[in-house]
Amino acid sequence: MATTDVALREASGRAEPKHVVNDMSIQVATVNGSGSQSSNSVLLRSIFQMGVPVSGKNLFPSNIAGLPTWYTIRANKDGYIARKKEIDFVIAMNPETAQEDVMSLAAGAAVLYDEPLNLNSLRADLIFYSVPYDKLVAPVCPEAKLRKLVRNMIYVGVVAKLLEIDMGEVEKAIRKQFSKKVKAANLNLAAVQAGYDYAAANLPKRDPYFIQRMDKTKGKIIIDGNSAAALGCMFAGVTVVSWYPITPSSSLPEATIEYMKRFRVGADGKATFAIVQAEDELAAIGMVIGAGWAGARAMTATAGPGISLMAEFSGLAYYTEIPGVIWDIQRVGPSTGLPTRTSQGDMLSTAFLSHGDTKHILLIPCSAEECFSMAQDAFELAEQFQTLVFVMSDLDLGMNNWMADPFKYPEKPIKRGKVLDKEELDRLGGFARYKDVDGDGIPYRTLPGTDHPAAAWFARGSGHNEKGQYSERPDDYERNMERINRKFETARSFVPRPDVVANGSSKIGIIAYGTSHWAIVESRDQLRKEYSIETDYLRLRAYPFTREVHDFVKTHDRVYVVEQNRDAQMMSLLKLDLEPALVTRLRSIAHIHGLPMDARSVTDELMTMEGK
Amino acid sequence: MAATTTSAPPPKTNRIGLAVIDYRGGKTTLCAGCGHNAISERIIDAMYEMGVKPERVAKLSGIGCSSKSPAYFMGRSHSFNAVHGRMPSVATGAVLANRSLMALGVSGDGDTASIGMGQFVHLMRRNLPLIYIIEDNGVYGLTKGQFSATADLGSKLKTGVINDLPPVDTCAMAVTLGATFVGRSFSGDKRQLHAMLKAAIAHHGTVMLDVVSPCVTFNDHEGSTKSYKYMKDHDEPLQEVSFVPAFEDISVEYDPGSTVEVTMHDGSRLRLRKLEEDYDPTDRIRAITRLNEAHEKGEVLTGVFYVNPKAPSFVDLLNIAEQPLATLPESVVRPGREVLEQVMEELR
Numbered sequence: 019m020a021t022t023d024v025a026l027r028e029a030s031g032r033a034e035p036k037h038v039v040n041d042m043s044i045q046v047a048t049v050n051g052s053g054s055q056s057s058n059s060v061l062l063r064s065i066f067q068m069g070v071p072v073s074g075k076n077l078f079p080s081n082i083a084g085l086p087t088w089y090t091i092r093a094n095k096d097g098y099i100a101r102k103k104e105i106d107f108v109i110a111m112n113p114e115t116a117q118e119d120v121m122s123l124a125a126g127a128a129v130l131y132d133e134p135l136n137l138n139s140l141r142a143d144l145i146f147y148s149v150p151y152d153k154l155v156a157p158v159c160p161e162a163k164l165r166k167l168v169r170n171m172i173y174v175g176v177v178a179k180l181l182e183i184d185m186g187e188v189e190k191a192i193r194k195q196f197s198k199k200v201k202a203a204n205l206n207l208a209a210v211q212a213g214y215d216y217a218a219a220n221l222p223k224r225d226p227y228f229i230q231r232m233d234k235t236k237g238k239i240i241i242d243g244n245s246a247a248a249l250g251c252m253f254a255g256v257t258v259v260s261w262y263p264i265t266p267s268s269s270l271p272e273a274t275i276e277y278m279k280r281f282r283v284g285a286d287g288k289a290t291f292a293i294v295q296a297e298d299e300l301a302a303i304g305m306v307i308g309a310g311w312a313g314a315r316a317m318t319a320t321a322g323p324g325i326s327l328m329a330e331f332s333g334l335a336y337y338t339e340i341p342g343v344i345w346d347i348q349r350v351g352p353s354t355g356l357p358t359r360t361s362q363g364d365m366l367s368t369a370f371l372s373h374g375d376t377k378h379i380l381l382i383p384c385s386a387e388e389c390f391s392m393a394q395d396a397f398e399l400a401e402q403f404q405t406l407v408f409v410m411s412d413l414d415l416g417m418n419n420w421m422a423d424p425f426k427y428p429e430k431p432i433k434r435g436k437v438l439d440k441e442e443l444d445r446l447g448g449f450a451r452y453k454d455v456d457g458d459g460i461p462y463r464t465l466p467g468t469d470h471p472a473a474a475w476f477a478r479g480s481g482h483n484e485k486g487q488y489s490e491r492p493d494d495y496e497r498n499m500e501r502i503n504r505k506f507e508t509a510r511s512f513v514p515r516p517d518v519v520a521n522g523s524s525k526i527g528i529i530a531y532g533t534s535h536w537a538i539v540e541s542r543d544q545l546r547k548e549y550s551i552e553t554d555y556l557r558l559r560a561y562p563f564t565r566e567v568h569d570f571v572k573t574h575d576r577v578y579v580v581e582q583n584r585d586a587q588m589m590s591l592l593k594l595d596l597e598p599a600l601v602t603r604l605r606s607i608a609h610i611h612g613l614p615m616d617a618r619s620v621t622d623e624l625m626t627m628e629g630k
Numbered sequence: 631m632a633a634t635t636t637s638a639p640p641p642k643t644n645r646i647g648l649a650v651i652d653y654r655g656g657k658t659t660l661c662a663g664c665g666h667n668a669i670s671e672r673i674i675d676a677m678y679e680m681g682v683k684p685e686r687v688a689k690l691s692g693i694g695c696s697s698k699s700p701a702y703f704m705g706r707s708h709s710f711n712a713v714h715g716r717m718p719s720v721a722t723g724a725v726l727a728n729r730s731l732m733a734l735g736v737s738g739d740g741d742t743a744s745i746g747m748g749q750f751v752h753l754m755r756r757n758l759p760l761i762y763i764i765e766d767n768g769v770y771g772l773t774k775g776q777f778s779a780t781a782d783l784g785s786k787l788k789t790g791v792i793n794d795l796p797p798v799d800t801c802a803m804a805v806t807l808g809a810t811f812v813g814r815s816f817s818g819d820k821r822q823l824h825a826m827l828k829a830a831i832a833h834h835g836t837v838m839l840d841v842v843s844p845c846v847t848f849n850d851h852e853g854s855t856k857s858y859k860y861m862k863d864h865d866e867p868l869q870e871v872s873f874v875p876a877f878e879d880i881s882v883e884y885d886p887g888s889t890v891e892v893t894m895h896d897g898s899r900l901r902l903r904k905l906e907e908d909y910d911p912t913d914r915i916r917a918i919t920r921l922n923e924a925h926e927k928g929e930v931l932t933g934v935f936y937v938n939p940k941a942p943s944f945v946d947l948l949n950i951a952e953q954p955l956a957t958l959p960e961s962v963v964r965p966g967r968e969v970l971e972q973v974m975e976e977l978r
Contacts, residue, residue, distance in 0.1 A: 025943060039819065050790055056914025068654075071884070107768065210896050237978070238978070239974055239977035239978050240977060240978075241977050249970075250975060251966065252965065252968065253960075253964055254961075254964075255960060255963035255964050256957065257725050257727065257955035257956065257963060258723060258955060260722075261720075262721065264759050277973075280964065281965045282963070282968050283952060284962070287949070288949055288950060288951040288952065289948065289949050289950050289951065290950075290951050290955065290962050290963055291950070291955065292726040292727075292948050292950050292955060293948075294753075294948075295720070296719065296728070297748060297749065297752040298748065300719065300748070300749070301716070301717055301718075301719035301722075301748075301749055301752065302719075303719075304712070304716045304718075304722070304723065304749070305719045305720070305722050305723035306711075306719045306723060307712075307720055307723060307724035307729070308710070308712075308719065308721060308722060308724040308725075308726075309724060309726055309727035309955075309956070310722035310723070310727075311708075311710055311723070311724055311727075312723070312724040312725075312727035312731065312954075313727060313728065313956030313957060313958050314723075314726070314727035314728075314955050314956040315963075316723060316727065330713050331713060331716070334712060338710075360713075360804065424974040425974065426972060427967045427970050428964070431960060432960045432963075455859075461841025464708075465708075465709035465728070465729050465956060465957070466688045466707075466731055467685065467686060467708075467730060467731050467954065468685065469683075469685050470685065471652075471684075471685070471706050473708070473711075474684075474685070474705065474706050474708045474709070475705055475708065476700075476701060476708075476709045476710075476711065477709065477710040477711065477712075478709075478710075479707075479711065479712065479713060480709040487656075490700065499681075519748060530919075582750070599649070604698045
């Protein structure tokens with residue numbers, strides 16, 4: 019299986035010798051379980067430390083060891099960090115995929131291969147470098163059983179030499195990677211050096227690619243979206259976490275455990291949190307709802323299959339009006355689907371998760387920064403509106419490493435929503451759990467344990483009146499459901515507003531969300547540079563939609579809705595929300611291959627639909 | 631006007647000054663004679679006598695006739711009638727959020743032993759502080775009388791259908807899985823159930839009580855093994871159960887030869903006058919064996935099968951703060967700026 023799509027580069031573009039500085043895509047093809055992740059992180063970090071914008075995307079199988087894995091590092095001086103279709107530099111370590119990896123390259127690309135693979139005979143239009151890894155690894159790693167792991171560090175050295183990556187930065191990256199393990203760091207450093215020396219002595223530079231120092235990553239951090247989300251939840255004051263392992267979400271609660279153990283244990287040694295690995299997703303959300311009912315900031319993290327299992331409970335939380343936060347790190351469905359590939363395929367089903375009339379607030383982060391900040395928004399909105407809030411991340415964002423600006427410390431104090439305590443009950447004498455006192459649809463609640471004889475209310479998934487009493491009366495049911503709907507309407511003014519880039523004259527609008535953003539940023543520049551087409555752009559950050567979304571569609575002739583699913587799910591949600599006359603302006607650009615979206619595909623499809 | 635010469639005597643109150651009426655709930659909508667109503671009465675009495683503050687209690691239930699019953703007792707306690715078979719997870723979340731709550735879960739045999747089996751099993755494993763009562767009548771009442779998974783082999787439905795699958799013994803499972811207070815009672819045995827409920831209130835850990843509670847509408851006929859008549863004929867108590875609360879400083883002599891005394895977590899004493907000479911309720915293996923023997927003999931064994939007041943609960947294992955997590959202040963749950971700065975530096 020090849021990860022590179024058919025390259026679109028014009029053949030003539032590679033003819034004359036040239037210098038390509040800080041603009042390339044490097045792909046490492048290995049076998050999973052071979053320890054290549056450390057090597058790839060070191061390579062990524064070294065480039066980052068040289069001030070060059072960079073992104074790393076791991077394309078891995080649903081398997082522990084022995085199947086093909088590709089890791090793509092994109093360095094780009096202009097800050098484009100979306101996946102790039104064309105691969106410029108392949109590091110072919112996997113005999114099984116090597117031939118296909120090479121055959122799928124565009125002319126002029128460079129290939130670094132393990133000498134016994136003899137790849138140089140496959141094509142005449144590529145630049146080949148061969149490295150005898152086995153011969154090089156033996157002297158630096160006397161311990162035979164470690165060689166498999168250390169071997170991959172050699173290509174870091176070779177690439178450092180060929181691309182002129184500063185070895186001082188490589189060493190720094192290795193020290194960081196193996197922070198507490200000095201011996202391991204030294205061993206790996208020796209392997210890098212062996213690769214570097216070999217390249218210096220045997221591999222004259224023939225490819226055009228160079229990494230040169232810039233200052234575009236100064237102050238930035240590198241983090242995966244799931245860790246950013248974990249940090250965000252910790253600073254949002256989460257106290258109860260319940261989860262069930264599922265790719266690609268597991269690293270979110272796991273990172274939460276690590277951070278909370280470090281920073282949320284009191285001076286008395288007691289945890290200010292409870293984190294439970296549940297028996298399944300049903301139990302995970304059940305615990306979140308129980309904890310939310312009892313007043314905790316509670317959350318779980320899952321992926322599509324878990325979301326499906328949480329459907330019934332989601333309706334319970336919606337109807338009993340219990341807060342909770344659910345992270346959906348989307349992967350490719352339906353069913354088991356492609357568990358290690360990215361998708362935006364849960365938008366529609368999550369928006370209406372559960373039977374009966376239900377709809378939920380969705381937040382949609384596109385970056386590590388937003389995983390951090392939206393964690394706080396999510397808890398805030400959940401408690402304000404006494405409902406579940408789903409944060410719709412995806413595998414690309416959650417599991418890959420991203421450059422990010424340092425996260426901003428939350429400035430706003432934590433607000434717990436409309437909760438009545440003993441003193442307020444003393445003053446009021448009592449309360450009706452589901453009464454719309456303030457006209458915003460949001461009722462008041464009390465927490466179990468509140469020391470007042472009138473504090474108790476009965477949470478039930480069955481029909482109930484304003485006081486929470488069992489009721490099958492049509493008027494009670496209708497009044498209650500309409501009030502809950504009013505809450506949803508109120509939420510439109512409180513969810514994160516979209517990011518809009520508009521120049522006031524473009525006829526063409528683009529709507530996208532989540533990780534598709536990075537392809538759109540690049541695609542809009544391609545459209546401008548290559549076709550002189552100006553586009554306006556609205557990046558959705560939440561459902562329900564805010565007024566800006568309607569205005570955006572209203573002010574553009576054609577609006578392309580770009581997303582990573584088959585059925586144009588977000589466009590369907592938009593169609594339900596927009597006035598009928600505007601619906602025909604929407605056009606779908608949908609991608610479902612499970613790979614992070616690239617700019618070129620968007621540009622090409624948009625131009626085709628524009629009839630050009 | 632103070633012309634009255636006689637005034638009504640003040641209502642009898644418990645040790646925290648509350649009357650029985652403070653423990654009552656809404657009017658039951660279950661069938662007249664339903665065993666569940668008797669269990670609700672016993673809960674009211676036990677909570678009243680133990681002087682449990684109703685505001686401290688969190689009632690939880692699933693779906694079914696049994697799960698409706700929390701509406702009919704302790705109206706001053708918060709309650710959550712959740713989804714079918716999944717009350718345990720909701721209860722777990724609530725207890726973790728606020729460890730000072732006394733959680734009382736009411737389930738049924740369908741709610742526990744069929745749809746709820748997965749969560750039941752894991753609840754028992756965790757030894758979460760919770761009283762879990764199965765109001766066990768062997769049939770689905772709300773859907774008009776289908777067999778449940780606790781129906782005995784050979785028992786007969788009203789329609790004449792014979793159950794040909796073996797029953798799930800929730801008590802044997804609970805003991806095996808790690809619950810630390812496991813017993814069975816009968817809604818018609820006022821004394822035994824009352825004493826067991828009071829001991830349950832004194833316990834710290836998971837209490838699993840399977841209470842046979844006849845369904846007068848769908849499973850009280852000839853051929854049913856969960857009818858009042860069948861229970862009267864086959865109820866085989868292991869012990870005579872009595873309970874001395876910690877706050878009642880009474881020292882009543884007992885004969886250690888004929889009575890086992892278990893000191894509960896709060897200092898209360900559970901007294902079990904042996905009806906079977908060698909039965910030791912702190913012996914798990916013995917408990918499981920005895921329950922299996924009961925099946926062989928066709929007995930409905932009742933009493934306290936197993937009790938271990940010393941095992942750490944789930945809350946202890948998680949080492950969570952003494953104050954309820956739910957209401958910890960921002961200063962405790964949001965680390966300072968320096969923490970964020972430190973993490974950012976590590977990621978640079």
